[in-house]
Amino acid sequence: MTTTATNTPVRRRRSFSRKDRLTLSAFVGIPTAFHILLVWVPAIGTIGLSFTFWTGIRISDIKWAGFQNYNNIFTGTPVFWDAIWHNIIWLLWFGLIATPLGILLAYQIDRKIRGHRFYESAFFVPVVLSLAVTGIIWNFMLQPGGFVQGIMGRDISNPISIYGNYDINTYVILGIASWRHIGYIMLLYLSGLKSVDPSLKEAAAIDGATEWQTFRKVILPTMKPVNIIIIVITVIDSLRAFDIVYMIYGSSTGWPILGILVFQNISGGGMSMKGAAYAVILFALCIGPMIAYLKQSFTEDVK
Amino acid sequence: MTTLIPEKKYKNTQKTKDRFISIFIGFFALAWLFPIAWTIWSSLRPYNDVIANGVFSVPDTLNLDNYINAIRLMKLPMYLTNSLLITIPAVILTLGFGSLIAFVVSRYSFKFNVALLLFFTAGNLLPQQLVFIPLFKMYLSIGDFFGNRALLYDSILGVVLIHVAFQLGFATFVLSSFLKTIPKEISESAMVDGASVWVHFTKIILPLLRPPLASLAVLMSTWIYNDFFWALVLMKSDSKRPITSALARLQGEFVTDFNLLAAGAIVAALPTLIVFFVLRKQFVSGLTVGSTKG
Numbered sequence: 001m002t003t004t005a006t007n008t009p010v011r012r013r014r015s016f017s018r019k020d021r022l023t024l025s026a027f028v029g030i031p032t033a034f035h036i037l038l039v040w041v042p043a044i045g046t047i048g049l050s051f052t053f054w055t056g057i058r059i060s061d062i063k064w065a066g067f068q069n070y071n072n073i074f075t076g077t078p079v080f081w082d083a084i085w086h087n088i089i090w091l092l093w094f095g096l097i098a099t100p101l102g103i104l105l106a107y108q109i110d111r112k113i114r115g116h117r118f119y120e121s122a123f124f125v126p127v128v129l130s131l132a133v134t135g136i137i138w139n140f141m142l143q144p145g146g147f148v149q150g151i152m153g154r155d156i157s158n159p160i161s162i163y164g165n166y167d168i169n170t171y172v173i174l175g176i177a178s179w180r181h182i183g184y185i186m187l188l189y190l191s192g193l194k195s196v197d198p199s200l201k202e203a204a205a206i207d208g209a210t211e212w213q214t215f216r217k218v219i220l221p222t223m224k225p226v227n228i229i230i231i232v233i234t235v236i237d238s239l240r241a242f243d244i245v246y247m248i249y250g251s252s253t254g255w256p257i258l259g260i261l262v263f264q265n266i267s268g269g270g271m272s273m274k275g276a277a278y279a280v281i282l283f284a285l286c287i288g289p290m291i292a293y294l295k296q297s298f299t300e301d302v303k
Numbered sequence: 304m305t306t307l308i309p310e311k312k313y314k315n316t317q318k319t320k321d322r323f324i325s326i327f328i329g330f331f332a333l334a335w336l337f338p339i340a341w342t343i344w345s346s347l348r349p350y351n352d353v354i355a356n357g358v359f360s361v362p363d364t365l366n367l368d369n370y371i372n373a374i375r376l377m378k379l380p381m382y383l384t385n386s387l388l389i390t391i392p393a394v395i396l397t398l399g400f401g402s403l404i405a406f407v408v409s410r411y412s413f414k415f416n417v418a419l420l421l422f423f424t425a426g427n428l429l430p431q432q433l434v435f436i437p438l439f440k441m442y443l444s445i446g447d448f449f450g451n452r453a454l455l456y457d458s459i460l461g462v463v464l465i466h467v468a469f470q471l472g473f474a475t476f477v478l479s480s481f482l483k484t485i486p487k488e489i490s491e492s493a494m495v496d497g498a499s500v501w502v503h504f505t506k507i508i509l510p511l512l513r514p515p516l517a518s519l520a521v522l523m524s525t526w527i528y529n530d531f532f533w534a535l536v537l538m539k540s541d542s543k544r545p546i547t548s549a550l551a552r553l554q555g556e557f558v559t560d561f562n563l564l565a566a567g568a569i570v571a572a573l574p575t576l577i578v579f580f581v582l583r584k585q586f587v588s589g590l591t592v593g594s595t596k597g
Binding site: 149240 | 325441476
C-alpha cells in the first residue's frame with residue numbers, strides 16, 4: 001500500500017528511485033530545518049515575547065503583558081523618540097547625500113576617467129574593513145591629541161569633546177558611516193553600469209545630449225532594478241545601524257539609535273522584554289523595504 | 304565637413320571637463336584613504352612621542368614596536384585564531400548548504416521552489432536583534448540537554464551556526480540565480496544516463512558552481528570575519544571571541560596608549576585588506592551577482 005501511495009505522484013514527474021528521493025529531501029530538508037530553527041523560530045518567538053513581561057531567566061516566569069511594553073516605549077520612554085529621530089536623520093542623510101554621491105562616483109568612474117581603477121579601490125577600501133576597525137580608526141582621528149583636534153589647534157592637554165557635543169556629533173557619526181556607505185553604493189552601481197549597453201550612451205552623445213541628460217534619460221531608466229536594490233539597501237542599513245554607534249558610545253545612550261536600544265535591553269545582566277518590543281518595532285520598520293527587495297528579486301520567478 | 308567642427312569642439316571641452324573631474328575625484332580618493340594612512344603612520348611611532356611633541360611633530364623613531372607589543376599584550380594571535388575558527392567552518396557550511404538548495408530548486412520543479420527561495424532571502428534581511436533573545440535561550444537549553452552549557456552559548460560552534468543560518472539566504476539566492484542561467488540540457492543528459500541525484504550534484508553541478516562559489520567564499524569570509532554582533536552577545540568568555548569583538552573591548556582597556564590600539568586595529572584589518580586586494584575580482588563579482596539580477 002505504502003509503495004503505491006508514494007510512487008504515483010513521483011512517476012508523474014520523473015522516475016526517482018527511493019534513494020534519490022531520500023537524497024533530495026535531505027538536500028532541501030536539512031538546511032531548511034536548520035534555517036527555520038535558528039532564524040524564523042527565534043524571530044517569531046521575539047514577536048511573541050514582546051507582548052510579555054519576562055526577565056529572561058525561567059520560562060515559567062513569563063507573564064502576559066498585552067501592549068504594555070509598547071505602551072511604555074511609545075509614551076513613557078523619551079529616549080525612544082530620540083532614537084527614532086536619529087534613525088530618520090540617518091536615513092535622510094544616506095538617502096539624500098551619501099547614496100547620490102556613491103551613484104555619482106560610480107557614473108564618473110564608469111566613464112573611465114583618468115585614474116578610475118585607483119579611485120575604485122580607494123573608495124572601496126573602507127567597505128572591507130570591519131566596523132570595529134572603522135570605529136577605532138575614527139576614534140583615533142578624533143581623540144584628544146588626534147589629527148582632527150590637532151588641525152583645530154587643540155593639543156592633547158586642551159581637547160574639545162567631539163562625540164559629547166550635541167551640535168556636531170550627529171554629523172560626525174553620519175560622516176563616518178558615509179565613509180563606508182558611499183564606497184558600497186559606488187561598487188553596486190558600478191557593476192550595474194557595466195551591464196548597460198555602451199551603444200546607448202554613444203547614441204545619446206551623438207544626439208548631442210549633455211551628460212546630465214544622458215544620465216537622467218538613458219542611464220537611470222535602464223538601471224531600474226539596481227536603483228531599487230540600492231534604495232532598499234540604503235533604507236535597511238539606516239534602520240539596522242548599530243556597529244559604528246556601539247564602537248563610539250558602547251551600550252550607553254550617548255547617541256541613541258534603535259539598534260542600540262534593542263541591544264541595551266536584551267544583553268548583559270538585565271534582560272527585559274522591552275528589548276523584544278524594540279526589536280519588533282525595528283523589524284516592523286524594515287518590512288516595507290524587505291518586501292520591495294523581494295519583489296524586485298523575484299518578479300521574474302513568480303511570473 | 305561642417306558637422307566635424309562642433310564635434311571636435313565638444314570633444315575638447317569634454318576632455319578638459321574630464322580632467323577637472325578626475326582631479327576632483329582624486330582629491331576625495333586621497334581624503335578617503337587618509338584616515339587609514341594616518342592610523343598606519345601613527346602606529347609606527349611611540350605614543351609618548353606624540354604626547355611630548357604634538358601630533359604633527361616629526362618623529363625621531365619609527366619602528367614596529369607598537370605591533371610587537373600589540374601582538375603580545377592584546378593576545379592578537381589568540382583572537383585571530385578564534386576568528387579563523389569561526390570564519391572558515393561557517394563559510395564552508397554556508398556554501399555547502401547553499402549549493403544543495405540551489406541545486407534542488409533550480410533543477411527539479413517542485414511547487415514550493417519560489418516560496419522556499421523567498422523564505423531564505425527574507426531570513427537574510429531580518430535584523431539580527433530580532434532573533435537574539437529566543438536564540439540565546441535555545442542555545443542554553445540545548446546545552447543543558449546535552450549536559451554541557453557551553454556547547455552552543457559561549458562557544459565557537461554556536462557563533463558558527465548562527466552565521467551559517469543567517470548567510471544561507473544570500474548564498475542560496477546567488478547560487479540559484481547562477482544555476483538558472485545554465486542550460487538544463489547539461490543536467491538532463493545526466494538524468495538520461497540514469498545518474499543518481501547524488502552523482503548529478505557532485506559530478507555535474509558542483510564543478511559548474513565553482514566561479515560563484517569562489518566569489519561567495521571571498522565575500523562571506525569578509526562579512527563573517529568582520530561581524531562582531533554575534534560574538535558580542537553569544538559569548539561571555541573573552542578568550543573565545545574573534546578579533547573584531549575583542550577590539551571593541553580592547554578599545555576601553557588600551558585607551559591610554561592609542562598608538563598601540565591603532566597597531567591592533569591595523570593587524571585586525573590586514574586579513575580582509577589582503578583578501579580584497581588579492582581576490583578583488585571575486586569580491587566584486589560576488590557582491591554584484593546578488594544585486595543586479597533581474
